[in-house]
Amino acid sequence: MSRILYPAQTKYLNSFRKKDDPLLAEMEEFAEKNSIPILSWHSAFFMEQIIQLHKPRRALEIGTAIGYSTIRMARTMGRSAVVQTIEMSKHNAALAKKYFERSGVSNRIELIEGDALNVMPRLDKKYDFIFLDADKEDYKKLFDYSMLLLKRRGVIFVDNLLWQGYAAGGHIPDKYRTSARHIRSFNKLFTSLPNLISTIIPIGDGIGLGIKK
Numbered sequence: 001m002s003r004i005l006y007p008a009q010t011k012y013l014n015s016f017r018k019k020d021d022p023l024l025a026e027m028e029e030f031a032e033k034n035s036i037p038i039l040s041w042h043s044a045f046f047m048e049q050i051i052q053l054h055k056p057r058r059a060l061e062i063g064t065a066i067g068y069s070t071i072r073m074a075r076t077m078g079r080s081a082v083v084q085t086i087e088m089s090k091h092n093a094a095l096a097k098k099y100f101e102r103s104g105v106s107n108r109i110e111l112i113e114g115d116a117l118n119v120m121p122r123l124d125k126k127y128d129f130i131f132l133d134a135d136k137e138d139y140k141k142l143f144d145y146s147m148l149l150l151k152r153r154g155v156i157f158v159d160n161l162l163w164q165g166y167a168a169g170g171h172i173p174d175k176y177r178t179s180a181r182h183i184r185s186f187n188k189l190f191t192s193l194p195n196l197i198s199t200i201i202p203i204g205d206g207i208g209l210g211i212k213k
Contacts, residue, residue, distance in 0.1 A: 014177065030066065031065070038066065038068040039159055039204065043207055056081065058082055059127060059129040060085075061085035061132065062131065063116070063134035064087035068099075069133070070083055073107065080124070085109065087113060088113070088115050125148065128155070131158075132146060139158075140186055153211075153212060156208070156212070158190065161186070161208045162203075163180050163206065166184045190208050193210075
């Protein structure tokens with residue numbers, strides 16, 4: 001066998017997933033039906049494990065979408081912790097607010113509406129944990145701001161670094177070509193910074209995990 005994961009192995013691993021949260025299940029279904037990209041459940045579970053180990057008090061999410069990962073972060077962090085999340089789409093922000101109200105952790109979430117490239121330079125506090133999942137063409141600029149806002153020994157968690165496999169090359173459809181080029185450039189930066197202990201992990205659509213020195 002030249003691979004580890006085939007459909008049968010994937011199905012086997014998926015069989016261990018616990019689906020005991022009706023709100024998250026509803027959000028996953030809504031996102032799929034409406035073609036709204038959210039963090040894959042594999043990646044979300046991995047993020048929760050990192051949060052449980054790192055125990056951040058202040059987290060920043062760049063790209064709220066409908067609030068799926070925001071809720072999972074807020075539920076995993078301590079009761080006195082806070083998640084600030086930035087969303088540019090008014091439509092997505094409105095959806096996220098409704099889900100936050102039903103999550104039981106809305107008091108731990110602060111939604112900031114606007115373009116992250118304009119919002120982040122105005123933020124005056126540092127963060128223990130930053131989750132980056134926004135427009136791929138802006139990843140480098142958003143990452144630069146993130147490194148300024150991330151505390152020493154803080155963790156940065158970045159989604160989509162394999163970009164549906166297109167980051168590795170091969171035949172790339174026209175609609176993914178520009179974004180794949182941005183991701184490739186970002187991956188070189190992410191894995192080469194001397195002040196960041198970083199790696200790219202093949203979970204979900206590719207997770208970048210970094211610890212600031």
